[in-house]
Amino acid sequence: MKIIRSSKCSLKFATKSKRDELQSILTEYGRVCNIFIEHFWNSTVPSKSKLLKDIVDLPKNTWLSARLRKVAAREAIDMIKATKERWKNKPDKMKMPVHKGKRMYVSCTIADLIESKESIEFDAWLHVASVGDKHILDLPIKYHKHFNKFDALGKRLNSYIITNKYVQFSFEVETGHKKEGNKILGIDSGINALASLSNRQQIGLDIKDCIERIKRCVQGSNGSKRARRAIKQRIDECVQEIIKLDPDLIVVEKLKDLNKNTKLKRRLSKNIRRSIGIWNWKYWLKRLEQACQLNRVKFRTVAPFYTSTTCPECGYTDRMNRFGEKFKCLKCNHEDNADLNAALNILKRFITGPYGAGYKLDNLTFQNVQV
């Protein structure tokens, strides 16, 4: 399987005049992009492959090169498509998108990474040309661990996202086939432990402290930024701990339809308020899924209903089965840690329910799944 991974390199080594010049290009790029958006918004959006000269020449009074105008037109089309897709169920609330002039996606026709042979300070230069008004920029790039990891694993692509703070590089990584074993882990995400696993392990028991630290900080302060970075780092470590258990398949609760299903939203938002915050939650699941892709682990989701209030022994579901961190079935008296119980239910739901469709394994039963 081919996957795409990205890595950002800071532009903090560029001189101020270079960064100012870059900002002026980005600002003009954004302005031109908005001209295209305004033009395409109420008429038919042209196909990206049919951007002929008359379309590319639409914006007047700009010094942007035809090449970069074409890039801007493409981005305008993408932005319109994304907006229309996002608001397709509520077209009356849809607003025309606006490019803020903060970033541009460019390919090898505009930018090129050139390894630096002379400089010992930098590893490469991002050569930006053909943007118009005789602008030619050479931005110093210093590689880092994350960049080097993906550079070694995969093939660097010739497309870049340029902002005034960083350049984002993309890599295509060939991961090979997914693993075929039946070591399956159900994972419940929460605040007492970031991950409670169906093999009865709990990972990230300190996540509550990390969240408390953010709450104590003034919003937007340096301390709060540090605490947020620390939480991300801790989440990444937890992901690695789970990958080290060498599972073949991971099952988590699905979060996707959060905007559509209000009932689900209420239950989740209550959980999330109590727990790790929706932003961190999304980050955690995204990182877990990415790590699975890279390590050939299958990643599946199940519907999140009643996973914390169902008894895995007798199947009885009652909100009163759960009492804070404790689970006790009102029918059969089965007792457990509430989070570990939820992890078991997630695993069970995957194996026995229709949610596991597409995962065909011989002799797969709840009992013979071992991690």
Ligand SMILES: [Zn+2]
């Ligand atoms: Zn029971």
